Amino acid sequence: MSILRRPALAAAAVGAALAMAVWAIGGGDRANAASGSAPITIGTSLSLSGDFSSDGVAFQRGYELWVADQNKAGGLLGHQIKLNVLSDASSPAQVVSNYERLIGSDHDALVFGPFSSLLTVPAARIAARYGYAFVEGAGGAPSVFGAGLSNVFDVSLPVKLNLVTFAQWIASLPASERPKTAAYATVNDPFTQPQLPLAQQILQKAGVKTVLSKVFPEEVTDYTAIAGQVASAHPDVFILGAVDVPTVSAFTHVFIQQHYNPKAFIATAGPDQGAAFVNAVGTGNENGIMVPNGWYGGFKKADSEKMVAEYIAKYGGTASGVNADVAEAYSVGQVLAQAVNATHSFDQKKIIAYLKSGVTLNSVQGPVKFDKLGENIALKTLTFQWQNGKLVQVLPLGGAGTVKPLFPKPAWQG
Template sequence: MSRWTSRRRRTSALIAGIGATALILSACSGGGDEGDDDGEGGDDPILIGISLPLTGDFAEPGQGVQRGYELWAETVNANGGLLGRQIELKIVDDQSNADRVVADYEALITQDEVDLVIGPFSSRLVLASARVVDEYGMLFVEPAGAAANIFEAGYGNLFYAAPAIADDHYNYLFDYIMEMPEDERPQTASYATMDDPLAQGAAYGLKDKLEEAGITTLVDEVYPPNTTDFSGIAAALAEADADLMVGGTQYQDGVNMIVAVQQLNYQPRMAAFTTAPTLPEFVDALGAGVEGVLAPTGYSPTADYAGNAEFVEAIAELYDREPSEDEANAYTAGQVVQAAVEAVGCAEQGECQQELIDWLHANTVPTVVGDLAWDEAGRPNGAHFIQQYVAGQPEIVLPADQATAEFINIKPEW
């Protein structure tokens, strides 16, 4: 018996609890009869194809997405399956490569003849794969493609399973800065961002708003996704000595950037990074250096959303920690697909896919990240929390009505 299987069995009661909640939420969403599967699947498993970056630049968050998908499928299966059929995931590794992810979805749809597909991690890979999924007219719910250009490409089949797109990730932080007394708010800012639609989109969404508000940009650096040497970028950041440092990062690049500026003793008053601080490995890599670091996050373990407490408990049992944002967003993507399939009553390639798409455009789905609804381009209707490390722990500091700790205005030294 594998370690994974053993731990799964120890969480069976928790999984059953989540599944019971999911069934209640699906019933509240309305729609067709759950057991009325008019396709040709019969009792065969519902095969869901997924390409993920399990190696390469996006491996850390990609593996988190895999864990979220697998927990969702296990939860559904433990509670009778989807339309009375078990879910089988076929997950392939796209190696963080945009060409590879396109080939993967092409093969999953045409060769493996999967019933459904769910999206990969990262805006770069979502944008590449969305085209081929759209060509086959299939529903494409994705957990991690938030860049604005994805929703400007005209894909009516795409739905982002998170609260907000990249440009709006820092909205609460911008509002907070603007509400600070003028002599206390940052006057200058520096930006260093990976050439990646999500990372750069989030950082530049904040940059555009701050510049319009009169906060001066001192550094604006964009680096390739495979960058490992941050000495030059760190030197520019340290020399500029801006009040606010913003990193448009994934994971390892965020850690490397922080280590590089630490070595030059650059101490910004505020420091914000995308993705990296939301991963549990972030604290392991930086220790006390995480204190005061900010990040947008689409998920909070403390949020009072239906089913979230059970989800948190299941992750704690499996990994002895709280869920990561990537795990939650993947789990959410599964919830969204589940709601549509149960409402429409089918899960096969063909005309069923357009019915699923139409249903999601017309309905709201309760999830562990809140109630989600979408516009015609697949943009969600919510807003991201702002997370900050307080006493070594990731806490929600914005918005105030969801905060678990007070905002630290001046970041402690690295």
């Protein structure tokens, strides 16, 4: 057995050495590609089909908008930018294969992250193997920062704190107005699950009794039973851990059918998907539903307003209809560009060192400053609410650009 194994090991070692040599030669090509004024390519894998396709397409639009703007401004270090997008079909296995191709085979000068924490971890591992900086906008779950990767930089909010602002607001209400009961339901996903326990702790400490707490799998195709159980419990507050529009829409429709209207209803994602969300729940029924995030279409910041105007000019709709994924993706491009410009190179080691230096960078979502894990510690969690057809910022109270929350939530429109 050992006789057979040794030649096999030797062959594997030779193969690995050859593969690294080939990649090293590719590295020379990469350096050449970045010389002169030849275009450079930025690679990314996005979920253009499968469960995350709606988000994947929004991300693609965000990346493309940034590439167009950056090219208009002269590109990166004088190089025009080409975007190399591969589709991963929302599959963690495919995303691995895609980044192997983008870096190991296509030798793209830079890479952008995929959509969702679920895909970010395996994708970042591939990038780490090749020493690439992995700047991403939709991998904010604790599982991403606990994976022992030193090349990951998430330009968006760390998700675990997303619901804290909302929970603290409920807890701060006068006792006579404060809700008495709350229910929690979340999909089994690394993005949603870490968010609910913190909110639950805060509410319970404020005397808001938990009447129901449920975790459901991603494969659920019918939410009638789960949503019906929440409606039967009649909690004053309902917190839903959702990653997409269909989940929030399904709960909403069941609540309307069951004549149950919570005083406060917040979902971790879904209501931030703009027009698609309003269309799914039915116009008017979105009124009063809340969502935590770091950005919304009406965000008062010059580069954000410019991006939103460009988006509307290209794809139509309104500011409230712009998916927050677009801003997350655009921010990835902005942050990586600042690192490239500051280091005057496409050298991955220099880029990673710069991003880890504690410098504060700019993005359409606001400031970006990474801690040692790659979390953005400069952004503050905001909470948004649909009010009369517009998504508006309501929390933290008294913050710039905030309006008074609708509380209790208005009745369903039916």
